[in-house]
Amino acid sequence: MRNRIDQPRVHGYDRVTLIVRGNALPPELAPTRLPRERDRxxxxxxxxxxxxxxxxxxxxxxHLPVRCASIRLVLSEAGRPGIGQVIADELRIEVLAPAxxxxxxxxxxxxxxxxxxxxxxxxxxxxxxGARQPAPDWERLLxxxxxxxxxxxxxxxxxxxxxxxxxxxxxxxxxxxxxxVPVDPERLTVVIGRPAGAPLPPEPVYAMLEALPRALRRRxxxxxxxxxxxxxxxxxxxxxxxxxxxxxxxxxxxDTGGSRSAPVESDDRRRWRPFAQRxxxxxxxxxxxxxxxxxxxxxxxxxxxxxxxxxxxxxVIRSGLWLxxxxxxxxxxxxxxxxxxxxHPLLVVGATGVARPARAVTVLDAVVNRLxxxxxxxxxxxxxxxxxxxxxxxxxxxxxxxGPLLAVVGPGHLVxxxxxxxxxxxxxxVPGPEAPSEPEPxxxxxPTxxPTxxQEPEPxxxxEPEPVSExxxxxxxxxxxxxxxxxxxxxxxxxxxxxxxxxxxxxMPGPAAExxxxxxxxxxxxxxxxxxxxxxxxxxxxxxxxxxxxxxxxAGQDVRVPEELTGTTAxxxxxxxxxxxxxxxxxxxxxxxxxxxxxxxxxxxxxxRFAPGSRLRVVEVEHLGRDEPVLVLLRDTGPERGEQSGxxxxxxxxxxxxxxxxxxDAELDRQARSALRRAVEAVRRTNATSAWPFSPGRxxxxxx
Numbered sequence: 001m002r003n004r005i006d007q008p009r010v011h012g013y014d015r016v017t018l019i020v021r022g023n024a025l026p027p028e029l030a031p032t033r034l035p036r037e038r039d040r041x042x043x044x045x046x047x048x049x050x051x052x053x054x055x056x057x058x059x060x061x062x063h064l065p066v067r068c069a070s071i072r073l074v075l076s077e078a079g080r081p082g083i084g085q086v087i088a089d090e091l092r093i094e095v096l097a098p099a100x101x102x103x104x105x106x107x108x109x110x111x112x113x114x115x116x117x118x119x120x121x122x123x124x125x126x127x128x129x130g131a132r133q134p135a136p137d138w139e140r141l142l143x144x145x146x147x148x149x150x151x152x153x154x155x156x157x158x159x160x161x162x163x164x165x166x167x168x169x170x171x172x173x174x175x176x177x178x179x180x181v182p183v184d185p186e187r188l189t190v191v192i193g194r195p196a197g198a199p200l201p202p203e204p205v206y207a208m209l210e211a212l213p214r215a216l217r218r219r220x221x222x223x224x225x226x227x228x229x230x231x232x233x234x235x236x237x238x239x240x241x242x243x244x245x246x247x248x249x250x251x252x253x254x255d256t257g258g259s260r261s262a263p264v265e266s267d268d269r270r271r272w273r274p275f276a277q278r279x280x281x282x283x284x285x286x287x288x289x290x291x292x293x294x295x296x297x298x299x300x301x302x303x304x305x306x307x308x309x310x311x312x313x314x315x316v317i318r319s320g321l322w323l324x325x326x327x328x329x330x331x332x333x334x335x336x337x338x339x340x341x342x343x344h345p346l347l348v349v350g351a352t353g354v355a356r357p358a359r360a361v362t363v364l365d366a367v368v369n370r371l372x373x374x375x376x377x378x379x380x381x382x383x384x385x386x387x388x389x390x391x392x393x394x395x396x397x398x399x400x401x402x403g404p405l406l407a408v409v410g411p412g413h414l415v416x417x418x419x420x421x422x423x424x425x426x427x428x429x430v431p432g433p434e435a436p437s438e439p440e441p442x443x444x445x446x447p448t449x450x451p452t453x454x455q456e457p458e459p460x461x462x463x464e465p466e467p468v469s470e471x472x473x474x475x476x477x478x479x480x481x482x483x484x485x486x487x488x489x490x491x492x493x494x495x496x497x498x499x500x501x502x503x504x505x506x507x508m509p510g511p512a513a514e515x516x517x518x519x520x521x522x523x524x525x526x527x528x529x530x531x532x533x534x535x536x537x538x539x540x541x542x543x544x545x546x547x548x549x550x551x552x553x554x555a556g557q558d559v560r561v562p563e564e565l566t567g568t569t570a571x572x573x574x575x576x577x578x579x580x581x582x583x584x585x586x587x588x589x590x591x592x593x594x595x596x597x598x599x600x601x602x603x604x605x606x607x608x609r610f611a612p613g614s615r616l617r618v619v620e621v622e623h624l625g626r627d628e629p630v631l632v633l634l635r636d637t638g639p640e641r642g643e644q645s646g647x648x649x650x651x652x653x654x655x656x657x658x659x660x661x662x663x664x665d666a667e668l669d670r671q672a673r674s675a676l677r678r679a680v681e682a683v684r685r686t687n688a689t690s691a692w693p694f695s696p697g698r699x700x701x702x703x704x
Contacts, residue, residue, distance in 0.1 A: 007021065007022075008020070008021055008047055008051060008055065008059060009021065009022065009023065010059060010063045012063070014036065015036045015037070015040075015041055015042060016036070016041075016042045016043075016044070017041065017042070017043045017044070017063060017064065018043075018044050018046065019043070019044065019045045019046070019047055019051070019056075019059060020046050020047055021047045021048060021049075037134065039069070039070060040070045040071065040072055040096070041064065041065060041068050041070070041071045041072070042071070042072045042074065043060065043064075043071050043072065043073050043074065043075075044074040044075075045073070045074065045075040045078075053083060053086060053087075056087075057086070057087055057090055057091065060087065060091060061090075061091055064091075064093075068093060069093055069094060070093060070094040070095075070096070071093060071094070071095055071096070072096045072097075072110070072133060073087070073095055073096065073097040074098075074102060074104070074110060075097065075098070075102075076098060076100065076101045076102050077098070077099065077100065077101075078097035078098060078099075079097040079098045079099030079100070079112075079115065079116070079117060079118040079126075080099060081120075081126060083097065084097035084118060084120040084126065085120045085126060087120075088120040088121055088122050089122050089123065092122050093122075094119065094120070094121050095119070095120045095121075096117055096118070096119050096120075096129060096133065097117070097118060097120070098110070098112040098115060098116075098117050098118075099112070099115040099116055099117075099118050100112045100113060100114045100115020100116070101113050101114060101115075103179075105159055105179070105183075106180075107182070107183060109132055109133070109134070109159055109183055110132070110133045111131060111132055111133075111159045112131045112132075113157075113174060115131070116128045116129065116130060116131055116144075117129040117130060117131065117132075117133050128144065130142070131157050132159060132183070136183060136184070136185045136186070137185055137186055138161075138186070138187065138188045138215075138216060141212075141213045141215055141216050142161075142188065142212075142216065143212070143213075146208055146211065146212075147211040147212075148207050148208050148210075148211040149208055150204035150207055150208060150674070150677050150681075151167065151670055151673055151674050151677070152166065152167060152200065152201065152204045152674055153165075153166075153167065153200060153204045153205060153208055154166060154167040154171075154172075155208070156172065156174070158174065158178050158179065158181065158191060159179060159181070159183055160181040160182065160183045160184065160189035160191070160221075160223075161183075161188045161189040161190055161191075161221075162188070162189075162190045162191070163178055163190075163191040163194075163225075164190060164191070164192050164193075164200065164205055164208065165192075165193060165194040165197055165200070166194070166197045166198040166199075166200060168197065168198055172194050172197070177225065178191055178225070181223060184221055186219065187219045187220060187221050187248075188212075188216045188219075188220050188221070189220075189221040189222075189223060190209065190220060190221070190222050190223065191223045191225050192205060192222060192223065192224060192225060192231055192232045192235070193224060193225045193226040193231065193232075194225060194226045195225070195226035196226065197226055199231065199342075200231050201231065201678075202230075202231045202234040202235050202238070203678055203681055203682070204677070204678070204681070205231055205235050206234075206235045206238050206239070206681075207677075207681040207684075209235065209239060210239070210242065214243065217239055217242075217243045217245065218243045218244070218245030218246070219245055219246060219247075220236075220239065220245075220247050220248075221247075221248045221249075221250065222235065222236050222247065222248070222249045222250070223249075223250045223252070224249070224250065224251055224252050225252060230339060230340045230341070230342060232249050233249055233279070233281075233287070233318065233339070233340055234339075236248075236249045236279075236281045236287075237281050237287070239281075240281040240282050240283050241283050241284075243283075244283045245283075246280060246281070246282055247280070247281045248278060248279070248280050248281075248290075249278070249279045249280075249281065249287075250277065250278050251273070251274045251276060251277045251278070252273070252277075272344075272345050272372075272374055272375045272378055273293075273374075273375075274318075274320075274340065274345075275292050275293055275294075275295050275316045275320065275321065275345075276289045276291075276292050276304075276316050276317065276318050277291045277292055277293060278290045278291035278292075279318055286332070286333050286336035286337045287318050287336060287337070289304050289316055289317065289318070292304050292316040294306060295314060295316065295321055295371060295372075295375075296308070296314060296367065296370045296371070297370070299370075304316045308363060308366065308367060309363055311325050311326065312324070312325055312363050313325075314367055317335060317336050317338065317348070318336065318337075318338065318339075318340050319338040319339060319340045319341065319345070319346040319348075320340075320345035320346040320347055320348070320379075321345070321346070321347050321348070321367075322335050322336075322347075322348045322350070323347060323348065323349050323350070323353060323360070323363065323364060323367060324348075324350045324352075325350065325352040325353070327350075327351070327352045328350030328351060328352050330351075331350055331351060331384050334384065334408060334411075334412065335348050335350070335384065335408075337411075337412050338382070338408070338412055338414075339412065341380075343378065344378050344379065344380045345375050345378065345379055345380070346379075346380055346381075346382050346406075347364065347367070347368070347379055347380070347381050347382065347402075348382045348383075348384065348408075349364065349381065349382065349383050349384070350384055351384050351385055353383070354383050354384065354385055354386075354387050357387060357391045357394040357395060358394055361394055361395065361397065361398060364381070364398065365397070368401075368402075379402050380402060380403060380406055381398050381402045381405055381406065382405070382406045382407070382408060382414065383405055383406070383407055383408070384407075384408050385407065385408075386407050386417060387405075404416050404417055404418070405417045535595070535596055536592075536593065536594070536595060536596075537569065537591050537594045537595065537596050537606070537608045538591060538592055539569065539590075539591060540569070540588060540589070540590060540591070540675070540676060540679045541567040541568070541569060541588070541589040541590075541591045541594055541608045542567050542568050542569075542570065542571050542586065542587070542588060543565060543566065543567030543568070543586075543587045543589060544567075544584060544585075544586055544587060545565075545584045545585070545587060546584075547561075547562050547563060547565075550584055551618075553585065553618060553621050553629040553632050554618060554621065555618055555619065555620060555621055556617070556618060556619075556669075557617070557618045558615060558616070558617050558618075558637070559615070559616045559617070559618065559634070560613065560614070560615055560616075561610050561611075561612060561613065561614040561615075561616065562612060563612050564609055564610070564611060564612055565609065565610040565614070566597070566607055566608070566609045566610075567587070567589065567594075567607070567608050567609075567610075568606065568607055568608070569606045569608060571679075571683045584629075585621075585629040585630050585631055585632045586630070586631050586632070587632050587634060588631070588632070588633050588634070588676050588679060588680065589610075589616060589634045589635070589636055590633075590634070590635045590636060590672040590675060590676055591608060591610075591636045592636045593610070593614065593636055593638060594608040594609065594610050594614075594636065595608065595609055595610075595611075596608055597609050610636070614636065614638070615636075615637045615638050616634040616635065616636060616637065617634060617635045617637050617665075617669065618632060618633070618634055619633050619634065619635050619669045619672055619673040619676070620632075620633040620673050620676070620677075621633070631680070633672075633673060633676040633677070633680075635668060635669060635672040
């Protein structure tokens with residue numbers, strides 16, 4: 001005879017019914033936290049061992065309220081047609097049930113970790129309802145699958161929205177920090193990065209988020225998590241500039257609540273915690289700090305600033321701290337836009353401090369001595385303008401403690417001042433091509449004399465054939481270039497060809513970049529130009545297929561070039577004046593054996609040719625409608641050229657890469673696809689359309 005404690009029992013609450021076995025309730029269940037809706041009754045089944053379907057249906061028929069027309073059945077895997085649909089048909093009610101494991105969050109939300117909620121009605125097929133119940137306002141706008149998901153980015157659904165992380169093994173599991181991110185009912189939250197994971201470059205993250213519906217992109221919350229490398233701030237700034245919306249960035253997953261809390265999981269690669277915990281990005285404005293932690297304990301703060309002297313204050317900015325005075329207001333836009341560095345917090349000294357170095361260094365030392373040890377030990381000092389030559393001795397203690405000074409040049413770029421400090425030019429000096437009367441010679445064996453304005457620069461001798469070299473690792477563009485050395489005296493000028501910048505290595509333009517395909521013929525500054533040269537070319541080539549027969553362009557297909565195929569190293573627009581639209585798709589080829597012809601391609605870049613018999617492998621195809629391909633990504637597979645054959649920037653120089661090992665083709669396809677996708681997204685952002693080279697609309701799809 002079965003013990004009574006094993007019999008199912010039903011507990012009734014306000015619009016909630018709980019079915020368990022025995023008298024004790026599971027400790028994790030708190031009926032007061034459960035969602036309540038006027039037109040829907042919530043039923044939680046926590047019986048162990050589980051109830052069979054006839055018993056569960058009978059209990060619901062006896063204990064549901066009269067005139068109950070809809071229930072939310074909180075029972076893992078009940079969203080299968082064999083359970084939810086059967087209950088809906090027998091009881092003639094609407095049933096919402098999860099097709100996967102379901103968890104109850106502290107906020108009362110019910111979240112399906114690896115599935116969806118389904119709605120079943122009597123005699124009707126089930127309908128997907130998303131992963132969250134009750135559903136926030138943005139749930140209905142979130143696509144079931146992303147329209148664009150670059151190969152470098154992995155996506156996991158979380159209660160607050162989406163979690164973007166790297167794709168390297170092991171596959172991340174849902175952590176307490178991610179699950180505890182509060183759900184904003186009006187804004188989609190995107191968590192970026194993971195502890196001990198590879199930092200995500202901003203380009204693929206932006207490409208994925210830019211493909212979301214505009215209503216989601218205009219109001220979004222980005223959360224830094226682990227080793228995200230400043231990607232959240234860069235992407236937030238791009239999205240705000242592109243959509244004209246408001247993007248909020250939270251410093252880390254442990255700081256999403258209203259009060260400050262320690263990070264749940266730490267990452268050894270980040271050696272300091274940003275003082276700015278929440279920032280708001282708007283188009284055309286510097287990031288605004290709305291929540292922060294005080295850098296100096298015990299010092300009163302107001303509006304993100306702490307007064308350290310009657311005429312000096314320390315303000316929290318995105319990249320660290322700003323030691324400022326009332327006279328530095330004219331520099332606030334420049335200073336507040338400085339990019340964040342996970343490795344080094346910046347302490348910025350304004351123009352007033354540079355003009356009064358003795359007092360500024362004294363206040364700076366007092367501030368640094370009160371900072372946390374993990375912050376002060378890796379601090380870098382930035383000046384908004386180079387100090388005067390006579391003040392070099394006053395800055396020596398700062399250089400010895402924190403390394404060479406960094407100076408702000410241009411719109412937020414940082415350069416490292418050489419040696420002690422840089423020399424500020426004398427007032428009234430006019431920069432020009434004339435060199436000083438006694439310039440220091442270059443370390444080259446035979447320095448070239450500087451040309452005079454009246455003479456044409458002597459052309460350099462014809463360049464020798466370029467040697468074949470392995471491509472370097474792929475450059476991951478940063479919001480601003482890193483520190484570089486500046487010579488103490490101007491170098492002697494000599495004519496030199498513009499260095500080559502391949503498309504995949506060029507700094508990815510921001511979303512607010514101007515169209516490189518502007519109708520004005522003189523506007524060609526968005527794509528780098530270089531003198532034409534000969535030799536093998538490794539990089540991205542833009543071409544179109546003009547041969548018969550035309551391949552059907554399937555991912556994984558090997559294509560043989562029947563005749564000489566010519567492309568360019570710079571993108572071109574099919575609708576460009578003077579060029580007819582191609583009959584077939586636009587081809588992007590990762591070249592390893594292509595040869596430069598020595599001719600410049602229209603309007604910029606070099607021409608690259610592939611000899612008859614060259615073999616290309618299709619790695620990805622973008623379609624318009626059901627069958628029409630519009631963009632084909634290919635990898636040059638031969639003929640081989642020694643050790644360089646088939647390499648991409650990500651495999652070159654990798655000691656673990658084995659070109660003859662198992663899975664070689666799949667790995668080369670993946671690396672080539674990644675490099676080509678970065679080039680595609682860069683052109684699309686520069687060209688102000690997410691569907692370059694065409695505008696395919698709703699029928700657009702991608703196959704790999």
